[in-house]
Amino acid sequence: MSDQTEVKAWSGRFSEPVSDLVKRYTASVFFDQRMAAQDIRGSLAHAKMLARQKIISADDLAAIERGMAQIAGEIERDEFNWNLDDEDVHLNIEKRLTALVGDAGKRLHTGRSRNDQVATDIRLWLRDTVDAIDGLLKNYQEALLKLAEEHAATPLPGFTHLQVAQPVTFGHHLLAYVEMAKRDRSRMADCRRRMNRLPLGAAALAGTTFPIDREFVAQELGFDGVCENSLDAVSDRDFAIEFCAAASLVMTHVSRFSEELILWMSPRVGFIDLADRFCTGSSIMPQKKNPDVPELARGKTGRVYGHLMGLLTLMKGQPLAYNKDNQEDKEPLFDTADTLVDTLRIFADMVPGIRVKPEAMRAALKQGYATATDLADYLVKKGLPFRDAHEAVARAVRAAEAKGCDLPDLPFAELAAFSPLIGEDVYGVLTVEGSLAARNHIGGTAPEQVRAAIARARAAL
Numbered sequence: 526m527s528d529q530t531e532v533k534a535w536s537g538r539f540s541e542p543v544s545d546l547v548k549r550y551t552a553s554v555f556f557d558q559r560m561a562a563q564d565i566r567g568s569l570a571h572a573k574m575l576a577r578q579k580i581i582s583a584d585d586l587a588a589i590e591r592g593m594a595q596i597a598g599e600i601e602r603d604e605f606n607w608n609l610d611d612e613d614v615h616l617n618i619e620k621r622l623t624a625l626v627g628d629a630g631k632r633l634h635t636g637r638s639r640n641d642q643v644a645t646d647i648r649l650w651l652r653d654t655v656d657a658i659d660g661l662l663k664n665y666q667e668a669l670l671k672l673a674e675e676h677a678a679t680p681l682p683g684f685t686h687l688q689v690a691q692p693v694t695f696g697h698h699l700l701a702y703v704e705m706a707k708r709d710r711s712r713m714a715d716c717r718r719r720m721n722r723l724p725l726g727a728a729a730l731a732g733t734t735f736p737i738d739r740e741f742v743a744q745e746l747g748f749d750g751v752c753e754n755s756l757d758a759v760s761d762r763d764f765a766i767e768f769c770a771a772a773s774l775v776m777t778h779v780s781r782f783s784e785e786l787i788l789w790m791s792p793r794v795g796f797i798d799l800a801d802r803f804c805t806g807s808s809i810m811p812q813k814k815n816p817d818v819p820e821l822a823r824g825k826t827g828r829v830y831g832h833l834m835g836l837l838t839l840m841k842g843q844p845l846a847y848n849k850d851n852q853e854d855k856e857p858l859f860d861t862a863d864t865l866v867d868t869l870r871i872f873a874d875m876v877p878g879i880r881v882k883p884e885a886m887r888a889a890l891k892q893g894y895a896t897a898t899d900l901a902d903y904l905v906k907k908g909l910p911f912r913d914a915h916e917a918v919a920r921a922v923r924a925a926e927a928k929g930c931d932l933p934d935l936p937f938a939e940l941a942a943f944s945p946l947i948g949e950d951v952y953g954v955l956t957v958e959g960s961l962a963a964r965n966h967i968g969g970t971a972p973e974q975v976r977a978a979i980a981r982a983r984a985a986l
């Protein structure tokens with residue numbers, strides 16, 4: 526339709542149509558049509574309430590329900606004709622409804638505004654998304670737990686400052702990411718809890734003169750209650766910001782894991798290999814197998830942080846109540862959700878395909894004097910003050926370094942020269958297995974503790 530013939534839902538007030546550019550600039554239908562199912566759900570609950578309150582007739586309600594069922598089918602079959610002239614998802618659906626059922630369609634918007642309608646739709650949409658993300662985080666945790674179980678006793682050099690520090694088990698290392706995901710899930714749950722209040726009834730900003738029943742609509746739509754202030758209900762998008770903040774932390778954690786996968790897969794380290802289907806080759810270097818998936822996850826983290834910053838800035842300084850600025854909340858929100866969903870799906874799939882190379886991990890441990898702290902602890906247990914023990918072991922490490930061997934490779938006579946407290950039993954603590962088994966307390970890396978931690982995590986899932 527041309528500008529001249531088009532009649533907008535609000536055009537009665539205007540003397541000239543908007544230009545094509547303005548139309549395109551102000552429209553949101555090409556991205557907010559993603560909320561069509563939520564828009565219909567919200568409208569049906571609203572209409573049901575209007576009928577119960579005798580604001581519309583039972584016949585009107587039946588017509589609205591019939592029309593909406595048809596529209597839902599058209600959208601599902603991709604037969605719905607989305608029209609830029611109708612601005613957004615709300616007006617597109619309402620216009621089609623009126624075309625299908627006549628005046629009943631025109632009565633649907635009684636006691637409602639697009640301002641409380643859109644605030645409701647986004648919350649419904651985001652609530653579904655948060656639930657899906659919770660399931661994906663759980664799958665990711667399960668994949669990590671399974672691999673951790675296989676490697677509950679596989680020694681890996683634990684690093685600080687990216688220098689070999691002390692032996693840990695690979696299972697213990699993976700469990701750190703299970704813990705991060707646990708907190709990520711609880712942040713998402715917090716966000717969901719605060720978000721799950723009904724804005725409808727706020728109308729444009731001040732409420733409505735019709736005798737509505739907001740609690741009924743809240744119950745119909747699965748909200749825990751209603752937003753208690755109409756101005757706040759239509760204007761704030763803090764729930765979207767909270768979601769992007771929680772999503773940013775998920776991506777932070779995924780990017781840390783990604784960085785480790787990339788490092789571990791480097792031939793210079795060689796601790797793991799990723800299944801071929803998560804890697805790509807080079808168009809020029811025939812030998813290359815690149816960890817593209819973790820690299821992209823690391824990169825996409827920046828994009829999610831950007832959306833968080835965008836939404837914070839969108840909200841900053843906005844006066845009450847609704848402002849059109851808020852229409853800009855959707856694209857960053859959708860892209861954040863899409864990025865998170867894809868990333869978590871791919872990680873849950875990629876983790877079981879990690880091929881662990883225990884020999885390489887053990888070889889790295891041999892090169893880093895990883896049991897030096899164990900030797901110091903041994904001396905302390907025999908009565909030496911810790912600082913003196915530290916000094917004695919530092920000298921032993923220098924001697925081993927000069928010989929180009931690891932501490933347990935030093936002959937007893939040489940080792941004993943560093944302290945009269947060193948006995949033949951010292952080799953029991955200098956081995957990697959001895960070192961691991963000794964850290965046998967909750968949160969420690971001993972294989973026994975790793976298995977117990979896995980059992981606790983599984984029970985909590």
Ligand code: ARG
Pocket residue numbers: 553557613639640643849851852853
């Ligand atoms: N498309 C709009 C949005 O996303 C819906 C609300 C429009 N309200 C208005 N008064 N123009 O925010």
